[in-house]
Amino acid sequence: MMDDLIWLIWTLAKIIGIAVPLILAVAYLTLAERKVIGFMQVRMGPNRVGPWGLFQPFADVLKLLMKEIILPAKSNRFLFLIAPVITLAPAFAAWAVVPFDDGIHLAQIDAGLLYILALTSLGVYGVIIAGWASNSKYAFLGAMRSAAQIVAYEIAMGFALVGVLIAAGTLNLNSIVTAQSGSLMHWYWLPLFPLLVIYFISGVAETNRAPFDVAEGESEIVAGFHVEYSGAAFAIFFLGEYANMILISALAALMFFGGWLSPFQGLGLEGTPLDFLTGSSFIWFFAKTCFFLYLYLWFRATFPRYRYDQIMRLGWKVFIPITIVWLLVVAVMVVYQIGWWW
Amino acid sequence: MSEIRNYTMNFGPQHPSAHGVLRLILEMDGEVVQRADPHIGLLHRGTEKLAESKPFNQSIGYMDRLDYVSMMCNEHAYVAAIEKLLGVEVPERALYIRTMFDEMTRILNHLMWIGTHGLDLGAMTLFLYAFREREQLMDCYEAVSGARMHATYYRPGGVYRDLPDRMPKHAESRWTKGKDLTRVNEWREGSMLDFIEAFTKDFFERVDEYETLLTDNRIWKQRTVGIGVVSPERALQLGFTGPMLRGSGIAWDLRKKQPYAKYADVDFDIPIGVNGDCYDRYVVRMEEFRESARIILQCVDWLRNNQGPVIARDFKVSPPSREEMKDDMEALIHHFKLFTEGYCAPAGEAYAAIEAPKGEFGCYIISDGANKPYRLKVRAPGFPHLAAMEEMVKGHMLSDVVAVIGTQDIVFGEIDR
Numbered sequence: 001m002m003d004d005l006i007w008l009i010w011t012l013a014k015i016i017g018i019a020v021p022l023i024l025a026v027a028y029l030t031l032a033e034r035k036v037i038g039f040m041q042v043r044m045g046p047n048r049v050g051p052w053g054l055f056q057p058f059a060d061v062l063k064l065l066m067k068e069i070i071l072p073a074k075s076n077r078f079l080f081l082i083a084p085v086i087t088l089a090p091a092f093a094a095w096a097v098v099p100f101d102d103g104i105h106l107a108q109i110d111a112g113l114l115y116i117l118a119l120t121s122l123g124v125y126g127v128i129i130a131g132w133a134s135n136s137k138y139a140f141l142g143a144m145r146s147a148a149q150i151v152a153y154e155i156a157m158g159f160a161l162v163g164v165l166i167a168a169g170t171l172n173l174n175s176i177v178t179a180q181s182g183s184l185m186h187w188y189w190l191p192l193f194p195l196l197v198i199y200f201i202s203g204v205a206e207t208n209r210a211p212f213d214v215a216e217g218e219s220e221i222v223a224g225f226h227v228e229y230s231g232a233a234f235a236i237f238f239l240g241e242y243a244n245m246i247l248i249s250a251l252a253a254l255m256f257f258g259g260w261l262s263p264f265q266g267l268g269l270e271g272t273p274l275d276f277l278t279g280s281s282f283i284w285f286f287a288k289t290c291f292f293l294y295l296y297l298w299f300r301a302t303f304p305r306y307r308y309d310q311i312m313r314l315g316w317k318v319f320i321p322i323t324i325v326w327l328l329v330v331a332v333m334v335v336y337q338i339g340w341w342w
Numbered sequence: 343m344s345e346i347r348n349y350t351m352n353f354g355p356q357h358p359s360a361h362g363v364l365r366l367i368l369e370m371d372g373e374v375v376q377r378a379d380p381h382i383g384l385l386h387r388g389t390e391k392l393a394e395s396k397p398f399n400q401s402i403g404y405m406d407r408l409d410y411v412s413m414m415c416n417e418h419a420y421v422a423a424i425e426k427l428l429g430v431e432v433p434e435r436a437l438y439i440r441t442m443f444d445e446m447t448r449i450l451n452h453l454m455w456i457g458t459h460g461l462d463l464g465a466m467t468l469f470l471y472a473f474r475e476r477e478q479l480m481d482c483y484e485a486v487s488g489a490r491m492h493a494t495y496y497r498p499g500g501v502y503r504d505l506p507d508r509m510p511k512h513a514e515s516r517w518t519k520g521k522d523l524t525r526v527n528e529w530r531e532g533s534m535l536d537f538i539e540a541f542t543k544d545f546f547e548r549v550d551e552y553e554t555l556l557t558d559n560r561i562w563k564q565r566t567v568g569i570g571v572v573s574p575e576r577a578l579q580l581g582f583t584g585p586m587l588r589g590s591g592i593a594w595d596l597r598k599k600q601p602y603a604k605y606a607d608v609d610f611d612i613p614i615g616v617n618g619d620c621y622d623r624y625v626v627r628m629e630e631f632r633e634s635a636r637i638i639l640q641c642v643d644w645l646r647n648n649q650g651p652v653i654a655r656d657f658k659v660s661p662p663s664r665e666e667m668k669d670d671m672e673a674l675i676h677h678f679k680l681f682t683e684g685y686c687a688p689a690g691e692a693y694a695a696i697e698a699p700k701g702e703f704g705c706y707i708i709s710d711g712a713n714k715p716y717r718l719k720v721r722a723p724g725f726p727h728l729a730a731m732e733e734m735v736k737g738h739m740l741s742d743v744v745a746v747i748g749t750q751d752i753v754f755g756e757i758d759r
Binding site for chain 2: 037138210211220304
């Protein structure tokens with residue numbers, strides 16, 4: 001009894017220990033996005049609330065929370081309000097199996113990768129329900145686009161992850177990372193390079209970010225699926241989207257870039273004064289995640305938006321065939337032990 | 343079996359890419375547009391009617407507000423029509439200044455176009471790059487006329503005043519100081535012509551920079567190639583002018599075909615497209631940036647070496663100088679008459695058209711001998727372009743509607759008038 005209680009409290013503490021930093025990370029990711037894109041666009045970005053605009057995210061949250069949530073007259077109230085929650089919950093729940101360092105995680109489950117795939121697929125229901133329940137033509141178009149797009153990219157993304165699964169021989173995220181230890185050249189980005197590219201691009205598409213933001217499509221369908229949302233309901237969509245971005249980046253770091261493993265490992269630095277660089281640390285994981293997040297922002301500042309049918313073509317006719325071919329290549333490499341990764 | 347129907351969508355006027363107040367009624371089959379019906383008139387201000395109740399000169403300011411991103415070009419057509427009506431000779435220096443400012447206006451307009459066109463298609467960085475350059479040109483507007491946008495700089499008989507000897511500088515502020523201040527004022531040390539020259543020479547590089555972002559970008563090409571195709575014959579039938587017509591491969595440009603101001607004396611080329619799609623029109627306009635810059639450099643060169651009056655010395659049409667008014671009764675009377683009653687144009691009619699950045703912008707004035715026009719008709723290039731909207735977007739997807747709106751470079755100030 002007592003043990004159960006302690007276990008429960010400890011688990012709750014761990015959940016809070018993951019969720020609160022995650023929410024803070026989302027807050028500062030929005031600021032980073034505005035700052036980074038600002039500098040790419042020869043402007044300053046937010047700089048009025050606090051030093052260098054550091055309190056801007058809190059001002060935004062405060063503003064959004066105080067605004068009225070407008071319910072469109074002919075919307076379905078229940079679905080309209082549950083949709084943001086459906087988007088947000090999987091984005092957070094997926095973090096349960098993400099290891100931050102060797103053995104540091106909320107839940108160590110052997111089907112970790114499968115669990116993540118299952119949960120990230122759920123997020124799209126929020127988008128579709130939101131678009132449907134709003135009873136608006138713009139939102140409806142956004143939902144339709146999103147539904148079609150997710151089907152295509154979910155497959156490409158799944159296949160890319162199957163490549164990792166074959167390479168590592170396990171679905172456990174912790175073991176996937178430890179299987180990559182050795183050196184920079186042992187990480188899976190090298191043998192699985194096409195899959196890495198496809199995984200990340202699919203991830204961008206999955207999170208509805210530019211240049212694949214057709215479900216939102218600012219200049220076409222105004223705000224797409226969340227055109228009718230305001231205040232806290234909109235904030236929750238926002239939170240979900242950014243939490244998903246961080247998740248995709250973190251997973252890319254874990255599965256292709258050796259997670260918390262140091263890039264200086266195996267370079268012969270062990271035993272020298274630079275030995276401290278070779279140790280594994282969650283800082284490496286954090287840095288790699290930030291790198292992928294930066295790519296997100298960079299894409300957004302650079303690329304025009306795809307048209308919805310072009311995205312589908314890219315997904316079905318380019319990505320899925322490439323992943324299937326590369327899966328065969330990886331399988332052959334693993335079976336015949338070609339290369340030093342296995 | 344249930345009945346399947348197309349549905350109608352209201353696109354605008356409150357829409358991020360409605361370019362002001364465009365209202366499109368779209369009949370959609372899924373994402374595919376079956377019918378597009380543009381509704382206009384939301385920005386109607388009755389410019390043509392207003393002009394009938396005011397002395398000629400007082401309507402120049404209204405012209406700025408027609409196509410509010412190519413201000414001086416509109417003024418140019420209006421004052422050219424008045425000059426034709428009155429038979430006033432314009433001094434050569436004024437003609438060069440007009441040529442230069444027409445081209446600067448073309449750059450201003452095209453910068454606005456590339457920015458919003460890019461933004462519509464999701465390339466948002468370009469918008470801010472374009473506005474960085476626009477800001478410099480706006481400063482030129484301000485330096486000659488005192489207003490950043492609605493300049494009222496062209497007058498019948500010439501231009502309001504000569505170019506300033508000194509380009510205004512940025513003042514020190516909390517945000518711009520020290521090195522930043524020297525950098526932003528680097529081009530502004532000399533005269534205005536020095537500034538324009540420095541800007542224009544740098545501008546070629548800027549255009550290259552814009553092109554690196556878009557011209558060979560695969561996504562950009564996928565979004566624009568083959569979208570909104572207009573055949574050369576159809577473009578002529580629809581009354582297209584400007585880059586819309588040249589994009590379809592017809593080398594029609596009033597600056598070459600019916601030269602006005604000093605276009606016969608400067609050297610430039612007319613870029614034309616091949617396929618008549620959004621991408622070709624994009625390339626044509628990008629090339630026009632460079633041609634405009636070439637013309638500006640030639641004008642700067644001439645203006646530097648040749649002084650002279652900038653407005654006809656005909657006190658019936660243009661005001662006398664302040665000095666003359668101090669000790670010359672006649673001059674004072676002229677001034678008073680000009681700014682109260684204006685001048686009377688002989689009965690008759692005149693049409694003057696110029697190659698505005700969007701196409702042929704013309705003013706048709708009928709005078710009955712009074713001090714105001716009996717009727718003013720403005721030929722706005724955007725109007726026939728918008729009328730072809732349905733033809734251009736039919737069978738395309740919703741996202742392409744946005745691309746076509748961008749490529750038409752629509753401004754509602756001139757369409758609704």
